[in-house]
Amino acid sequence: MALLSKNELETLVNSAKGHCVSIYMPTVEAGQEIRQNPIRFKNLMGEAEKGLIANGLDRAEAVRFLEPAWQLDNVNFWRYQNHGLVIFLADNFIRYYRVPQEFAELVVVGSRFHLKPLLPLLTGDGQFYVLGLSQNQVRLLEGTRDRIQEVNLNSLEEVPQSLAEALKYDDPEKQVQYHSSDGGQGVGFPSPIYHGQGVGTTEDKENIKRFFDKLDAGLQEFLRSREVPLVLAGVEYLQPIYQETNSYPHLLAEGINGNPENMVPQDLHDQAWAIVQPHFQQAQKDAANRFHEFAGNSPEVVSSDVSEIVKAAFYQRVDTLFVTVGHQQWGKFNRENNAVELHDSEQPGDEDLLDLAALHTLLNGGTVFAIAPHHLDTPAPLAAIFRY
Known part of the structure; x- marks a missing residue:
C-alpha cells in the first residue's frame, strides 16, 4: 500500500490511461461490524462493473479489468483497516489507500481518477501529525478532526524509535551505556545517565540532539511533500531541542507538555x-x-464561475481554490479548444469538473480548501482567487 502524498497524486494522474475506476468506502476497524467491510466492497465492485459496461466494455472485459481489486478481497486484507478505503484501478494499474477519514460510498468510472474526496488529506485541511518524544519510545500519530491513529514506525526503516537505537552504532570504541533517571525533571523524558558522566552535562544534551538529528532525517521520507501541521508531545526541555533540529517546515511552535508514553491516543488527539x-x-x-x-x-x-475556474486551474492561474466536498459538477473540458460543458446529471464521458479544478490547482502549487456548501456566501460549488 502506497502512502498518500502530493507525489503520489502525480503518480495517479500520470497512470490514468483508458478506463479509470475510483472506489471510496467507509471501513470498520474492529468489532462485529467488520463483517460489513467485504459486503460493502462487493456491492461497490458490482457498481464499478456496471459503470465499465456503460462506458463500452462487455461483461467479460469488465470482470478482467476489476480482477486486481478482487484479489484484495481476503481475510488478511480486511484484518487491517482504517476509517476509509480508496481503490484506484486503470489498465495494468492498481493503488489502494487506508486513510483516517470516513467516506460516503462512491464509485466513479471515467477517463481519470476521482480525487476530490481526498482533498482534506492532500491539502492539510483538518489533518495533522503528533510526534511523541521520549527516551524509550518515539510515537507518530496521524489525526483528523474526529480521529487519531498510530503510524507504524516499523515500516519507516530510517526512523530510530529510541535514543538507544539511534546511538548504538555511534562511537563504538566508547561503547556508551546508559540507564535512565528522572533527574529531578519529574515524569517525562528521563535524563539519560551515561556511565562515566554526570547528569545534565553538555554531552547529555549533545546525545539527545544527535538522536533528534537522526529522527528528523528519518522522518523526512515520510513527511516529504506533505503540508500538514506537526505537533510535538514531550516534556518541556526536549521540545526546544527538537525545534532546533527540525527541518520540517510545518512544525508548530506550541506543543503538548508531558510524557507521551503515558498518554492514550485520544488524549493526544484532544490536546493536539x-x-x-x-x-x-x-x-x-x-x-x-x-x-x-x-x-x-x-x-x-x-471568480465563482465554474467554466472560468476550470480553464484557469488547467493553465496554472489559480492561487487559492474553495471547493465543496460531497458535490459533483458533471461536464466536459475540451483541452484543445478550451470549451467547457456543464451538465445537470452525469453523461457518458463526463468528469467531475470540481475535481478537475482542485486537482490542477494542487499540482500547480495552489492552495485548496475543502469547504461546506455556501461557505463563501455564493451559490456556486467553488470559488477561486487568481494569480494574475
Missing part, C-alpha cells in the same frame, strides 16, 4: 486538536477574507 484547530480556521478565514476583499475592489482577480 486544541492547538491545530485555530491554525486551520485562521488560514481558511484569511483566504476567505482575501476573496471578499478582491471581490469588492478587484473583481477580475476572483
Whole structure:
C-alpha cells in the first residue's frame, strides 16, 4: 500500500490511461461490524462493473479489468483497516489507500481518477501529525478532526524509535551505556545517565540532539511533500531541542507538555486538536477574507464561475481554490479548444469538473480548501482567487 502524498497524486494522474475506476468506502476497524467491510466492497465492485459496461466494455472485459481489486478481497486484507478505503484501478494499474477519514460510498468510472474526496488529506485541511518524544519510545500519530491513529514506525526503516537505537552504532570504541533517571525533571523524558558522566552535562544534551538529528532525517521520507501541521508531545526541555533540529517546515511552535508514553491516543488527539484547530480556521478565514476583499475592489482577480475556474486551474492561474466536498459538477473540458460543458446529471464521458479544478490547482502549487456548501456566501460549488 502506497502512502498518500502530493507525489503520489502525480503518480495517479500520470497512470490514468483508458478506463479509470475510483472506489471510496467507509471501513470498520474492529468489532462485529467488520463483517460489513467485504459486503460493502462487493456491492461497490458490482457498481464499478456496471459503470465499465456503460462506458463500452462487455461483461467479460469488465470482470478482467476489476480482477486486481478482487484479489484484495481476503481475510488478511480486511484484518487491517482504517476509517476509509480508496481503490484506484486503470489498465495494468492498481493503488489502494487506508486513510483516517470516513467516506460516503462512491464509485466513479471515467477517463481519470476521482480525487476530490481526498482533498482534506492532500491539502492539510483538518489533518495533522503528533510526534511523541521520549527516551524509550518515539510515537507518530496521524489525526483528523474526529480521529487519531498510530503510524507504524516499523515500516519507516530510517526512523530510530529510541535514543538507544539511534546511538548504538555511534562511537563504538566508547561503547556508551546508559540507564535512565528522572533527574529531578519529574515524569517525562528521563535524563539519560551515561556511565562515566554526570547528569545534565553538555554531552547529555549533545546525545539527545544527535538522536533528534537522526529522527528528523528519518522522518523526512515520510513527511516529504506533505503540508500538514506537526505537533510535538514531550516534556518541556526536549521540545526546544527538537525545534532546533527540525527541518520540517510545518512544525508548530506550541506543543503538548508531558510524557507521551503515558498518554492514550485520544488524549493526544484532544490536546493536539486544541492547538491545530485555530491554525486551520485562521488560514481558511484569511483566504476567505482575501476573496471578499478582491471581490469588492478587484473583481477580475476572483471568480465563482465554474467554466472560468476550470480553464484557469488547467493553465496554472489559480492561487487559492474553495471547493465543496460531497458535490459533483458533471461536464466536459475540451483541452484543445478550451470549451467547457456543464451538465445537470452525469453523461457518458463526463468528469467531475470540481475535481478537475482542485486537482490542477494542487499540482500547480495552489492552495485548496475543502469547504461546506455556501461557505463563501455564493451559490456556486467553488470559488477561486487568481494569480494574475
